[in-house]
Amino acid sequence: MTIPIETVKSIEALFSDFARAHILALPGLGEQTLFPKDLWEEMGQANLLNPALFTDPALEDRSCLAITRAGSALVSGGGNLGMALSWMVHHLVARYLLFQEGNNERQEVLEQLGKTMAPGDATVCFAVSEPKAGAHPKYMAATAQKTNTGYILNGEKTYLTNAPIAQAFIVIAVTGVEREKKQFSAFLVPKKTKGLRVLPPMAIPFFNPSPHGSIYLKECQVPDNALMGRLGHAHKDMVLAFRKVEDAAMTGPVTGAMAFLLDALAREMANGKNPGEQDIEQLGGLAALLETADLLSWNAAMAVDDSAACSEPVAILLQFKRLVGQYVAELDALVEKTNLILPAPCGILIHDLKSSAQMGKNNSRIQQTKLGRVLLKKSGKH
Structure with missing residues (x-):
């Protein structure tokens, strides 16, 4: 399936117009370390944060292309890479991780997330990298231990895009070892979960004002249906x-x-x-x-x-x-x-x-x- 060129032009025009009116008009945005929540809300009001934005029939099979072209227009019109990065990760996490087939067991949670993500009230952070380990599977150490009712998560994640503004985290953790290789699984962990602590925003010397941060998990208990995807195959x-x-x-x-x-x-x-x-x-x-x-x-x-x-x-x-x-x-x-x-x-x-x-x-x-x-x-x- 080929995405219609008029659809591409429509996407580019929508994002370029918004960027010129709302992003380019903000002087010093690229030097700002505090995330502009009012601008994020304006993106939500313009329907630019809606997870369903790139799921209509014309774009369903070409969503990466649509997101890529929209991101290009957002920067060519607004002159800021940071807001485009946060916007892009917001959509990629929704499109390629959250709202995938096989997540029916947590349908109610996902529906509520989708409703709050669309106006900019929430976003979901993909928590992979760890201190001194990055995303290298050999050195990642965060764990998820099985219990009778779910899992207990322990560890730290860092350099996470959108962590300071996230309402939930998809946490990658070790759930076993097979043939001397760590097996990783993914868990959807709401910010309010006991044992999850969001650390203060990190100072990153580029891509401002995109917020980055860390989370700390200590005896963080989640139910069985927090598991996303196949157990042991998340990497x-x-x-x-x-x-x-x-x-x-x-x-x-x-x-x-x-x-x-x-x-x-x-x-x-x-x-x-x-x-x-x-x-x-x-x-x-x-x-x-x-x-x-x-x-x-x-x-x-x-x-x-x-x-x-x-x-x-x-x-x-x-x-x-x-x-x-x-x-x-x-x-x-x-x-x-x-x-x-x-x-x-x-x-x-x-x-x-x-x-x-x-x-x-x-x-x-x-x-x-x-x-x-x-x-x-x-x-x-x-």
């Missing part, structure tokens, strides 16, 4: 699957940031002294990089939506990250060469793009090495 079924969706969807906000920066640079060049031919050529080169990044973003999202017809988006995402790095470097060089000063919030956007690229370097190296090993293995057979 493959949820953690790895969600990471793939999140990586693909995040290309949308990033391309939106690239588009915002290019528009700002073009305006400054047009309104300044007459640019030289070489400067114009370099500006065109940036436009070409943006168009290529946009194409890669589209294909990464399509690969998630139609995994049967498309190959894994690993190579696409690796090339996307490399291209973004090249784009930022060339944009920096052109700005310096032309002695231009880009208006706010361009400086924050450039900082956020550089910071996120630096953070993902190690994972990119690992993925690239895996591709190389596969190639060597194939070549060794001939």
Whole structure:
């Protein structure tokens, strides 16, 4: 199924219009560490937080693509990556974790969550990473012990997007060991559950004002129906699957940031002294990089939506990250060469793009090495 182009344009227009009217109008938003609840509520009032937003027949099989394009428009119109990140995670958790088939046992809880998520009164946080362990399954240590009536959770989770504003958490915990490998399960834990403590917001030096935080679980008791998905299979079924969706969807906000920066640079060049031919050529080169990044973003999202017809988006995402790095470097060089000063919030956007690229370097190296090993293995057979 191919998503109608008019549907895509409608999504982009909706989010771009909102961003220009409500996000771009807020000076210093990218430097703000306190989450703007009033802006979040405005997004809810505009129906942008409704978990059902991307589940109509035209989008049901292309929800990652729809979320990716909406995220791109949110940043290209508003010039802020932080709000787009929180918005995106809000939808991805709802679409790919909460409202999935097989969650019928907690239907009443989910229906109530859906009602409160739509206007912005609640969001749900995916709690995977741990202190000193990240999301590495070998070192994650939070546990869920079976009891006669449910499970008892103990451990700590950190660097959680939207944790400070979440009303519930999907907690990944060890529920057993098989052949020396930890088995992980997922549990839906409301914020008010006894034994769950939400720690103060963390200071993250990029993607402001998206809130990040930690939770601490001590003898936290949950009923049997708090279990989500298959017992012992959450790492493959949820953690790895969600990471793939999140990586693909995040290309949308990033391309939106690239588009915002290019528009700002073009305006400054047009309104300044007459640019030289070489400067114009370099500006065109940036436009070409943006168009290529946009194409890669589209294909990464399509690969998630139609995994049967498309190959894994690993190579696409690796090339996307490399291209973004090249784009930022060339944009920096052109700005310096032309002695231009880009208006706010361009400086924050450039900082956020550089910071996120630096953070993902190690994972990119690992993925690239895996591709190389596969190639060597194939070549060794001939």
